[in-house]
Amino acid sequence: MSITPAVNRRILLAAHPQGLPRPADFRLDTQPVPTPAEGQVLLRTLYLSLDPYMRNLMDEIGPGYAPPIPLGAPVVGGTVNRVVASRHSRFQEGALVLGNAGWQDYALSDGSDLTPLGEMAQPSLALGGLGMPGFTAYVGLLDIGQPRPGETVVVGAATGAVGAVVGQLARLKGARAVGIASGPDKCRYAVETLGFDACLDRHNPHWAEDLAAACPDGIDVYFESVGGEVLDAVLPLLNSGARIPLCGFIAHYNERTTAGPDRLPRLLATLLPKRVRLQGFVVFDHYAERFEAFRRDMTTWVQAGDLTLREDMVHGLEAAPEAFIGLLQGRNFGKLVVRVAGD
């Protein structure tokens, strides 16, 4: 570990993506490593989280819950960092912290956005199942979806960072878990390793019919992070009184068109007679009240072997753009993390 590094590599947003991002929308840049002022720490990024929400921050107009990334600025992102220099009384040099350093090797922080991680055997999990994506699953499923024993929970992207936790939490609460994923390997993993009751392969042209067959008692909770044709297939299967926690709609993030048909009337014509509750939520709202319970519960379940967390680790900061583009196409298998530096 060097405290006098040569350069800070940064991946900047070079252009607002039109639809699916292309590599040219990003630019690698090098800068001198910054020097912390009084009250600051210098962070070295060990792991960088790649998450679908970042796509929304790349548009010229932001999504509303976080500001858009300015052109020429580093792409934002949650990170696991080592404090490599400190002029801050609360953070010692060498401490491991959860931060928001973004797509770069080094960053400064005044400490206000840092969470000490202590010593973790696998600190990258703080970006996945034990961090924001796992917490999204926990709050969305348990607090908003509220599955009851014997009910059926459906989640898209069943092996992704959020979906895998949703399915496993549903099972832990006594509900049936039905997933949707891309390809037979992910589906097999969802059933055999994660314990889903069924998982439908979206590459199978009959997947929507298979979903109906896999939900003979209908759907009570649909954890919505996909939108598009998954939502289309779910709507006719919803039971009266169903709940839809809405944390994302990745199928629409790259859309540049709003070509018809208009799917809104069908949505309303489903939600009304079926008394469905569709509830948008942003996980950042819930940290103060629920994060402690989440970390305690999740740690217990992971240590007891009741919950499996899979990572899809790519290596090197320069791999981030391609990996992120793949994430938006469902090419990752598990929580996507970039290993930026050795610990």
Add this chain to the structure above:
Amino acid sequence: MSITPAVNRRILLAAHPQGLPRPADFRLDTQPVPTPAEGQVLLRTLYLSLDPYMRNLMDEIGPGYAPPIPLGAPVVGGTVNRVVASRHSRFQEGALVLGNAGWQDYALSDGSDLTPLGEMAQPSLALGGLGMPGFTAYVGLLDIGQPRPGETVVVGAATGAVGAVVGQLARLKGARAVGIASGPDKCRYAVETLGFDACLDRHNPHWAEDLAAACPDGIDVYFESVGGEVLDAVLPLLNSGARIPLCGFIAHYNERTTAGPDRLPRLLATLLPKRVRLQGFVVFDHYAERFEAFRRDMTTWVQAGDLTLREDMVHGLEAAPEAFIGLLQGRNFGKLVVRVAGD
């Protein structure tokens, strides 16, 4: 009042309407007045309620919360009836009851769907503000919308059977009430008589901009009964944490097309970052738990002059089809009721 009437006029569903119903979709028919069997009563219809939901029951496939009307059967509808012959121990001849006789002069009932009305000065109100539409407003606004003092409540069809009560209840709860209605007369009435803080005229091409100006602090509760361009105008004005009780979407009831643009992605992209709760409900679910409180509260408010109920009364059963078609076009002004027979 005759107890040996000659004929029972019935208005039957002659065809499933294609889009907006036409007079030819209905057929007037006469039958002998039926004779009650043991355990039945014969009902004379005094007042017939016309409500938008009936349009949904005229399609070949029903909306899910109630069965579709078979071709050749009388159109369904809530009614105020006089019991003109009784072979039922609980109902005396001459009693005034709330029933579901539908679009006809007479009907039989086994009493299970009848509610005694006692003596009411204005029994038709049991079809409007003191009945199902008023109860829809009460449950939807108070239990689902939950307006807090100082918040802004928006409702379409502000002078209609439901909307007028929504606006007045919002004011009674200390919220601002902003309505949307068709034409300057209705808008003036909404503000001057019902006490709305503002009412926008949808015939004004600038109404959506005016809505934004009338909601300087955004919208906290949107009582959804319209859909279409009203929903479009409301979405960008919703505040974080807004609630949308969904009781109807009259703008889409007559749609035969789902031409684009696709408005679903924009809906999701609004509900998520704004943490909006969109909740479908069907008023029939809530009678057991809430109707008694509703009748007590509403009667108190009406008697105290805190709440005004306006009826749009048309005369004669044969006027029902045209009046109903006008209802779907927003031509009524107040709760639409057909006076079928003198009391």
